[in-house]
Amino acid sequence: MNALVIFSLLAVLMLTGMPISISLGLTVLTFLFTMTQVPLESVALKLFTGIEKFEIMAIPFFILAGNFLTHGGVAKRMINFATSMVGHWYGGLGLAGVMACALFAAVSGSSPATVVAIGSILLPAMVKAGFPNKFGAGVISTSGALGILIPPSIVMVMYSVATNTSVGALFMAGVIPGLLLAATLGGVTWYRAKKFDYPRQPKASWSERFDAFRKSAWGLFLIVVVMGGIYSGMFTPTEAAAMSAVYAFVVAVFIYKDMGLKDVPKVLLNSANMSAMLLYIITNAVLFSFIMTNENIPQALADWMLGNGLGMITFLLAVNIILLLAGNFMEPSSIVLIFAPILFPVAMKLGIDPVHFGIIMVVNMEVGMCHPPVGLNLYVASGITKMGITELTVAVWPWLLSMLVFLGFVTYLPAMSIWLPKTLGMM
């Protein structure tokens, strides 16, 4: 009964369009004032202690690192490298787009920024080379979402915060599905390019390739700093994030010279703005999951599922449907923070691996970013291509469909995600 009241209240408040963090907070306050005996003081304390964990601090650091490298110059280097590697195949520039998006998204940590950065450089080049506008827009808007699967990923840190799962294991688990999804999107691109006979680029020589690689390597090394640092045990994930922020600063200012020292305060302010927004949602989501646990809601849901004989397969199907639906209304971090604490205990009862479950959620978020009515990637793509949302939805359809099929594989083949971290002994 209480559960129903809580969720209806939350849903109504959210639909009025107020910030998600505020609607979570107001739900909690209403509940506390009217329906329970939990002392208000403990709430005031929770408001502070909710984010008083060193693990959470990885989020601002990763955002800072990404913002230093979210720059047109970095995007251009990645595109050159990708084009020199795969440009001579069918749909060359399209394939290069997938690869460049995967690399840039991993480094910058933001899907919409990837779509803008890669898209606004590559799309005109594609149109000039003779690709239809639709094809390019479809490739870029779907590939831009790869960033939340390929580590370092902020959504994964959010999941680990909400469920106490190891960030290192999650990052490692994201590598294989990330590469496979990039390959899938590339495969669709290649197939369609071959079918419609789209142009290819001249083959680059190995010295050109090496040169392009050398230029983009500084940025790509960020992934090595994070993954290597965590895997070798040199840094905790948060320390790795801080080191990557310092590394990104050095690369952007002293090596690439894309920005001067005078631009640094602006980057700091923008990163602080973004991280404060996410941390504010986390604070309120922690409060929300506190009353959820207090009311035993996840427990009740788990008992109900087990009582009705619903097994793992049905549960995972339901999870996918719920998350895809939620993806129609919210952006990834809010979905993870609200749904993970509810669904996670049920998943544990059914014996699903926590890391595998995290990867399922992340892939769902990726799909959600690429379809309307709320799909940040589509909206920024519509901004740079001048195509309407409806037209774009048709354009991304082949890639979106392949992503959905891929989601099915990720959901029912746990080995795909947990094999690598298991083999490396991280879980």
Place this chain on the structure above:
Amino acid sequence: MINKALNHLEELLVTFLMGAATIIIFISVMHRYLSGYEIPGLQDWLLSLNVGWAQELCIIMFVWMAKFGAAYGVRTGIHVGVDVLINRLSDRMRGKFIVFGLLAGATFTGIVATLGAHFVWENGAHYAFFKFFGAEMGDLFEGPITPDLEWPTWIVYSAIPLGSSLMCFRFLQVTWSFIKTGELPHHDHGHVDGLEEETPPVDFDPYGMDDNLHMRDMKHTMVGENRRKEHKPVEDDRRKDDLGGMPK
């Protein structure tokens, strides 16, 4: 005038906290590895330093950054919501919902500020102030201190009342300017620097993105589903602030 000073102070504080926290963690990690090498002089000096407090300080700084940054975020319009539904309403109805949402934000942050102030007062601020002014102490409670830095927690926790009050003020400010001008601050999630030279989508317009995560205001035209037919470009002064220059 005062408002401008407050804006600057807010930005300065948030920028400083972000940068300083990064440097602190960087130094503490460097310290951990460098003190492992036997460099004469340097090693002894490093070992004599204790940086065990770095983690705690970083957390405190980020919590402060989060509270004040959230207030700054209201001003820049970065907070995301579920706006699919209200963005489909008529202008008048949408305006009402927007005002409702903003006032709800003010209410929530106001309540939190009050709760937080009460909490801080009871946990040491009361004692500290009375002690400072030499007033009668009675049986007041001195309040806990943080584990590593041994700072009184009430100072640390005062981020909640201070940050939330500022946020409440910002919500009221945005409500006021929305009622007067029909404009909302808007954050561009896809902003990338350094695209100027080769940006062909010259009139890429962040205000034109109805991403359904932000409330759509009365002033700006939207692309996307193209609910509005007439096209109104971004004003020059806004373009300068938000896009970093004129299109080429």
